[in-house]
Amino acid sequence: MNQLPTGMYQPGTSLVHRMKANIKIFCFLILTVAVICTETLRGYAVLFLFTGILIYLSKVNFGTALGSIGRLTWFFILILLMNICFYGPDDAWIRIGIFAPSYEGLMQGTHIVARVILMLVICNVLTVTTAPLMLTEGMEALLFPLKLFRVPTEQVAMILSVAMQFIPTLFEEAEMIKKAQIARGARFDSKKLLDKAGAILPLVVPIFLAAFKRADELSLAMEARGYRTDMARQRRKFGMPAGFEWLALATCSILCILQIVFL
Amino acid sequence: MNKMTTVKKSIITAVCIALCVVLPQAFHAIPNAGSIYLPMHIPVLLCGLICGWQYGLLCGLVGPLFSSLITGMPPMAYLPPMMVECAVYGLIAGLMMKLVHTSKVYADLYISLVVAMFAGRVIAGIAKALIFMPGQFGIAMWTTSYFVTALPGIVIQLAVLPTLVFALMKARLIPTRYTNEA
Numbered sequence: 001m002n003q004l005p006t007g008m009y010q011p012g013t014s015l016v017h018r019m020k021a022n023i024k025i026f027c028f029l030i031l032t033v034a035v036i037c038t039e040t041l042r043g044y045a046v047l048f049l050f051t052g053i054l055i056y057l058s059k060v061n062f063g064t065a066l067g068s069i070g071r072l073t074w075f076f077i078l079i080l081l082m083n084i085c086f087y088g089p090d091d092a093w094i095r096i097g098i099f100a101p102s103y104e105g106l107m108q109g110t111h112i113v114a115r116v117i118l119m120l121v122i123c124n125v126l127t128v129t130t131a132p133l134m135l136t137e138g139m140e141a142l143l144f145p146l147k148l149f150r151v152p153t154e155q156v157a158m159i160l161s162v163a164m165q166f167i168p169t170l171f172e173e174a175e176m177i178k179k180a181q182i183a184r185g186a187r188f189d190s191k192k193l194l195d196k197a198g199a200i201l202p203l204v205v206p207i208f209l210a211a212f213k214r215a216d217e218l219s220l221a222m223e224a225r226g227y228r229t230d231m232a233r234q235r236r237k238f239g240m241p242a243g244f245e246w247l248a249l250a251t252c253s254i255l256c257i258l259q260i261v262f263l
Numbered sequence: 264m265n266k267m268t269t270v271k272k273s274i275i276t277a278v279c280i281a282l283c284v285v286l287p288q289a290f291h292a293i294p295n296a297g298s299i300y301l302p303m304h305i306p307v308l309l310c311g312l313i314c315g316w317q318y319g320l321l322c323g324l325v326g327p328l329f330s331s332l333i334t335g336m337p338p339m340a341y342l343p344p345m346m347v348e349c350a351v352y353g354l355i356a357g358l359m360m361k362l363v364h365t366s367k368v369y370a371d372l373y374i375s376l377v378v379a380m381f382a383g384r385v386i387a388g389i390a391k392a393l394i395f396m397p398g399q400f401g402i403a404m405w406t407t408s409y410f411v412t413a414l415p416g417i418v419i420q421l422a423v424l425p426t427l428v429f430a431l432m433k434a435r436l437i438p439t440r441y442t443n444e445a
Contacts, residue, residue, distance in 0.1 A: 032339075072338070075338070112340060115339070115340060116338045116339060116340050119338075119339035119340075120338070120339065123331070123332050123339070126332075127332055127333065155269075155273055156321065158273060158277075159273050159274075159276050159277045159280070159321065159325075160277075160280075160325065161277075162273070162274060162277035162278075163276075163277040163278070163280035163281045163325070163329065164281075164329075166277060166278055166280075166281035167281045167284050167285065167329075167333065169281075170278075170281050170282060170284075170285040171285055171288070174285050174286075174288070174289050178289070201419070201423065203289055204286070204289070204305070204423060205423070205426070205427060205430065207282070207285070207286070207289070208282070208309070208427050208430075208431075209430060209431070209434060209436075211278045211281070211282055212275065212278065212431055212434075212436045212437070213434075213436060214278065215271070215274045215275045215277070215278040215436075216271070216436050218274050219268070219270045219271035219273075219274040219275075222270050222274070223268065223270050223271075227270060228270075229269045229270060229273065230269070
């Protein structure tokens with residue numbers, strides 16, 4: 001818990017850093033559709049190439065962009081093995097008890113692993129190149145159509161923004177409480193599952209109490225300064241996309257259409 | 264001082280969303296803890312119980328999304344069914360707390376919790392069977408993944424959540440439900 005595994009914002013001046021948050025989130029959504037619609041290895045090759053170019057343009061080092069993938073290596077191996085052994089028993093190469101490894105299973109496992117890796121890397125690039133506050137404002141801008149359905153988008157955006165800002169604080173708080181509990185004799189490194197679960201419980205209740213105390217203080221401070229949820233407030237105007245942003249939108253859209261129609 | 268204003272409900276929701284990211288990390292030392300201890304469900308259910316269905320719904324939708332974006336857990340492939348499940352937890356927990364009034368806080372909490380936990384699992388199962396994993400998700404898989412594997416998590420939630428609500432009431436961080444139980 002010492003640090004967030006991935007996705008911490010790193011300031012920069014690259015092309016991707018300079019894109020408006022709402023455009024970046026929209027591009028991210030288009031790329032998500034492209035990843036979901038990809039069915040062939042050729043399609044994945046194109047997407048991996050595109051993701052590589054994206055990392056190069058964002059000037060984020062490859063280690064940061066691929067950060068959480070290393071942690072999930074065993075998860076990927078497990079998913080791949082399970083799919084190989086159990087997915088397509090009809091055309092199995094060989095049968096050993098309940099295991100029936102097949103080409104179909106290998107392909108299905110590869111699809112899942114490739115999709116998860118692509119989504120993780122694209123997500124990392126988005127969060128590493130966009131400040132949390134900008135990300136929230138971008139979300140608010142994209143949530144604007146929900147106003148038609150009477151969804152209080154300003155309030156939702158405020159909640160998202162406060163949540164983003166609370167995450168590092170609560171990480172620190174949880175780390176402090178964890179150390180305090182270890183000092184009192186809690187064993188988080190026990191090999192026994194029940195001991196570990198038992199040690200987690202005294203961690204959960206103080207974290208919640210500390211978090212709610214912070215929430216109480218913040219809400220009191222906001223109300224004392226006259227914050228009201230039922231009044232209109234100023235919103236950041238993102239304006240029209242610049243030339244390179246149109247280009248990014250067009251590239252992502254073309255890639256998505258290519259994945260759906262041709263690849 | 265401890266009146267639940269809209270601002271306070273919003274901030275508590277924000278804190279619960281943040282806890283959806285932080286709490287699974289606290290359980291990270293235990294292998295496969297996410298599917299066994301269900302740490303992300305605790306803040307979502309709590310948000311629904313305390314703030315109401317709208318806030319619980321938002322927390323259930325955004326909590327897993329933020330966690331996936333920031334920590335990579337749950338992986339993107341598992342995110343949509345998880346969002347559906349958590350959203351139903353928050354929604355039903357809030358609705359039940361609005362509907363159920365037995366004049367005993369613990370009774371209200373347990374009824375709301377049990378109904379929300381069951382409804383969330385049923386709707387998530389239906390969503391998986393019809394939308395996310397059509398043809399691959401059956402009743403046996405549903406029972407195993409949502410009840411057998413998750414049994415320690417269910418027990419932890421039933422033990423911790425009412426206690427947490429009561430502790431928050433005692434600490435005057437949220438208003439008491441009935442005046443005679445302060």
